[in-house]
Amino acid sequence: xxxxxxxxxxxxxxxxxxxxxxxxxxxxxxxxxxxxxxxxxxxxxxxxxxxxxxxxxxxxxxxxxxxxxxxxxxxxxxxxxxxxxxxxxxxxxxxxxxxxxxxxxxxxxx
Amino acid sequence: xxxxxxxxxxxxxxxxxxxxxxxxxxxxxxxxxxxxxxxxxxxxxxxxxxxxxxxxxxxxxxxxxxxxxxxxxxxxxxxxxxxxxxxxxxxxxxxxxxxxxxxxxxxxxxxxxxxxxxxx
Numbered sequence: 001x002x003x004x005x006x007x008x009x010x011x012x013x014x015x016x017x018x019x020x021x022x023x024x025x026x027x028x029x030x031x032x033x034x035x036x037x038x039x040x041x042x043x044x045x046x047x048x049x050x051x052x053x054x055x056x057x058x059x060x061x062x063x064x065x066x067x068x069x070x071x072x073x074x075x076x077x078x079x080x081x082x083x084x085x086x087x088x089x090x091x092x093x094x095x096x097x098x099x100x101x102x103x104x105x106x107x108x109x110x
Numbered sequence: 111x112x113x114x115x116x117x118x119x120x121x122x123x124x125x126x127x128x129x130x131x132x133x134x135x136x137x138x139x140x141x142x143x144x145x146x147x148x149x150x151x152x153x154x155x156x157x158x159x160x161x162x163x164x165x166x167x168x169x170x171x172x173x174x175x176x177x178x179x180x181x182x183x184x185x186x187x188x189x190x191x192x193x194x195x196x197x198x199x200x201x202x203x204x205x206x207x208x209x210x211x212x213x214x215x216x217x218x219x220x221x222x223x224x225x226x227x228x229x230x
Contacts, residue, residue, distance in 0.1 A: 002155060035216030037156075044205055045156065047218035056218065088156055092211055098171050099148075099158040099211070 003028065003100035004089055011108040017077040020105045022089030024070050028100050032092040034072040036065055039086040039104075048087070049074060076107070084109045112136040114206050114221035121227050122200075128193040128226055132206030133186075140164045140184040144209035146217065147180065147191045149202040157202075161209045162189055196228045 005023040012018040022034065036049040047056055049065035052072065062083075064075045072091075076083055089102040118130035132145070139145060146161035160170040162180045170178050174193070182189040193200060203225050207217035 033214055037216070044220040044223050045217075046220070047216050050210075050215040050218075054215075090156075090216060096172055097169050098160070099146075099217075101156045101158065104155045 002103040003093065003096075004091065004102035006087075006089060006102035006105045008103065009106045009108065011110055012076075012079045013110045014079055014081065016079045017075060018079055018107065019076075020074045020087055020089075020107070022072045022074070022102050024072075024091060024100070026070060027095040028070075028091040028093040029067065029072055030070040031094055034065065034067050035090045036063075036074045037088045037090065039088065041085070045088060079109055081109050083107060112208060112219055114208065114219060116204060116206050116221045116224040118224060118226070120225060121229065122196055123230050124197055124228055125195055128191070128196050128200060128204075128228075130191045130204055130206075130224065130226070131188050132190070132221060133188045134208075135187070137208075138184075139182060139187050139189065144169075144211065145182070145189045146207055146209045148205045148207060148217065148220075150205070150223075151199075151202040159191065159193075159204075161211075198228050200226070201228045202226060 033051045037045040038048040039045040052067040053065045062078045086104045093100045113135045115133045144161040147159040162168045177194045179192040203223040205223045207220040
């Protein structure tokens, strides 16, 4: 049982906009920034969004993040086949003094 | 460019101690940042194990704390993970990563990961 809650799956057709939610609590998302990771099949996770909405160099602006209260979301616009991957949200938890992750959302491009 | 590479046995017997090392290149651990371990059981999600600063200060996942030790060797520019009394539930891909939490960011970059199987 993950501390952060994500839907197990999401899907869309090429060109569509898809959002993935991440729900937490006051000790994690409510008081610390949220990061998102993309894990392509058979590879290590890669930092996709940090600080709620910042993109590391090289990440397309089709990916965007936001946070409100104890929830966060990742949006993927102009969906492409190469976006098919698992996506994880994460936040530092002040009560546990460590990182907590969501269970992951498998994004399928139909 | 910072690069991390995990190494260690791919098979560990139940009740024994899992030992992994993460070699860092392209950055001196002694220069700063936290460095950590994260694992992923086959077909499942990510679980944070713990982090260490070059000074030796550590933070561990409370659920693993009694069995985990993370250490750092700045002379070799590497850090290590020991997990004692392993069971089949500890079978996972183990990743090392640089932790940028003190800068408002996340874990980046990650090593490629190494699969550790616990079995007799």
